[in-house]
Amino acid sequence: MSKASSGSTQADQSAPPSGQQRTWTIGELSRMFEVTPRTIRFYEQEGLLAPMREGQRRIYHPQDRVRLKLTLRGKRLGFSLAEIREVIMMYDAMPDGNARQLRRLLEILAQRREELERQLEDIHLMRMEIDNVDQRAREALRQLGEDG
Amino acid sequence: MSKASSGSTQADQSAPPSGQQRTWTIGELSRMFEVTPRTIRFYEQEGLLAPMREGQRRIYHPQDRVRLKLTLRGKRLGFSLAEIREVIMMYDAMPDGNARQLRRLLEILAQRREELERQLEDIHLMRMEIDNVDQRAREALRQLGEDG
């Protein structure tokens, strides 16, 4: 809904002195996506993220943020971290990926798409069932007396 | 879509001698839904199923089959067994449910619906991204030479 324009010179949230790219700490990111820092470090350990370091501290660039967002979205859709990693890594290896890798990637993508279609159907079915139950519950409530 | 009429005398798959309802063993159900018997027993242990017994052996009626189907669908959508159980149990308790229970059920249903909407959006977004990656992978493949 709120389509934040990314072209303006507006400070997105707080810009570094120079016109560099915005970066975030692990804490900022964790609040931003409502996950714990532990979770973010775990994703790194699992090869889903690879933030730069500033000394010993992690700094996350927009690219890392995108990856995290994709990861969390994948999770909400029920994919395992391993599956998500596979796609992300292959995507990153794309420019110099060989034919076999690319074909494999296409395979995976096709699979994902199938699963998504199944989920779509599941969602529609479940919606209908929820509507049913909801309907019945409301009626039952009415039967229980018009007060409340 | 296929609204199986439950009134006809037709044998659904294999009818018991008399015109009773069709029932299944755990093995049949497990093949039918491509899960292991262990899984089905586990769901029972978790309060999601409650099949009759014939001696010591479980026999599943259409009602049980429906529950299993709903459970698996819920799982595909990423719900936990606990969440699924909550809804199923409340649904069963509906007829004599009190007002508080009914309201609680409505709450849960509303929540589920919200989650489903989020998932729908996630699916659309992920589809677009998959289409993108797919596109790029195909092009990269073409660039690699027109052979193979």
Next chain:
DNA sequence: CAAGCACTTTACGTTAACGTCAACCTCGTC
């Protein structure tokens, strides 16, 4: 009646995805 097959219970094992300490650094600031 032995064998096989499908089922049963019991119980311990496993994996994914984190949670939860503990012990340590490294700033800015009071």
Next chain:
DNA sequence: GACGAGGTTGACGTTAACGTAAAGTGCTTG
């Protein structure tokens, strides 16, 4: 210079959702 706020690395704990193996039951089939 002590201190608190945020960060770091281990390392072990936990939970959900089953897997797996052992040992027994009951039918029916050669």
